Amino acid sequence: MPLNPLPKPFAIPLTVVSSGKPGQNQPAVTNQASSSIDYAYLRALVFQQSQNVLDPSRDYLFETRLAKLLRNEGLTRLEELVQILKLKRSPILERAVAEAMTINETSFFRDSRPFELLRAELMPTLIESRRLIRTLRVWSAACSTGQEAYSIGMLLLEHFPLLATWNLKIEGTDICNEVVQRCQSATYHRIEMNRGLPARNIVRFFDHHGEDWTAKPELRALCNFRQANLCGSVLPFASRFDVIFLRNVMLYFSQETRKQLLANIHRLLAPDGILFLGSSEQPADPTIWTSHLAGGTCYFRPRQPS
Ligand SMILES: C[S@@+](CC[C@H](N)C(=O)[O-])C[C@H]1O[C@@H](n2cnc3c(N)ncnc32)[C@H](O)[C@@H]1O
DSSP states (O other): OSSSOOOOOOOOOEEEEEEEOTTTOOOOEESSSSSSSSSHHHHHHHHHHHHOOOOGGGTTHHHHHHHHHHTTTTTTHHHHHHHHHHHOOHHHHHHHHHHHHHOOOOOOOOSSSHHHIIIIIIIHHHHHHHHOOOEEEEETTTTTTTHHHHHHHHHOOOOOOHGGEEEEEEEEEESSSHHHHHHHHTTTEHHHEEEEEOHHHHHEEEETTTTTTEEEHHHHEEEEEEEEOOSSSSSOOSEEEEEEEEOOOGGGSOOOHHHHHHHHHTEEEEEEEEEETTTTOSSSSSTTEEEEEEEEEEOOOOOOOO
């Protein structure tokens, strides 16, 4: 059964190749180039599941990233997995392939400038404007293993102690179930702790056992994590956020997906709310966003109707 519907750029091409044998140089029709692995099918599947656009020049990544899945399925060759995917059309297996292909690179206080700007300028203003409702909601969208959400939590607990009596929540979401489970465990290896986390934060917010460190209840209580696809038909929340971190994920999406996602994000941000993107990312549609340069970084606010 074909993978259906396939987006146009991913329609699986049929290629004419030579058999390479002397005297038998007849064209043979195969799937995609000369490899017996149907990478185009895998790329299309990943796009369909997560809207991540994978470049053919990086097809070699399928071998390494899907190695664990192959083992779990009792398979030895990627070709076998592709055959099974085509035959079974199992939603669980298709999702597992897409999740295995996500890039989960992250660290505590990654690109420190947005955090510093929040602390020094943006958060005091937000807190002042919400002093009567005493509610603050932050979303770490595409949070990977949770360091971004916990960094925001540490920043708020350390610098804004009055929030302890507020209704304060940091929501973290990611499409990949495995990383969401890591977020929920709140446990990080020494090497992850050494990437960007000041010693004073380690001492105050983490407990130590062997090579691992687990966030203390005070920090964990602020953060909720769940699996969610940013490109599903609806976003996973109904009520608005005051701050949204949507960093280092849009670069994996097509222009069309980015535009749609940012329109949805716009609806979920308070009128005076703040959006942070990754340092190389821009909102696709300046008609609904204003950009602001401060503290050596850029943030975005919903454009108000004039
Ligand atoms: C490079 S990490 C960024 C983590 C964090 N935001 C940061 O900047 O450090 C990108 C994350 O986006 C997630 N992701 C990719 N496609 C997604 C989608 N369609 N919906 C939700 N999360 C997605 C991946 O699983 C991965 O954990």
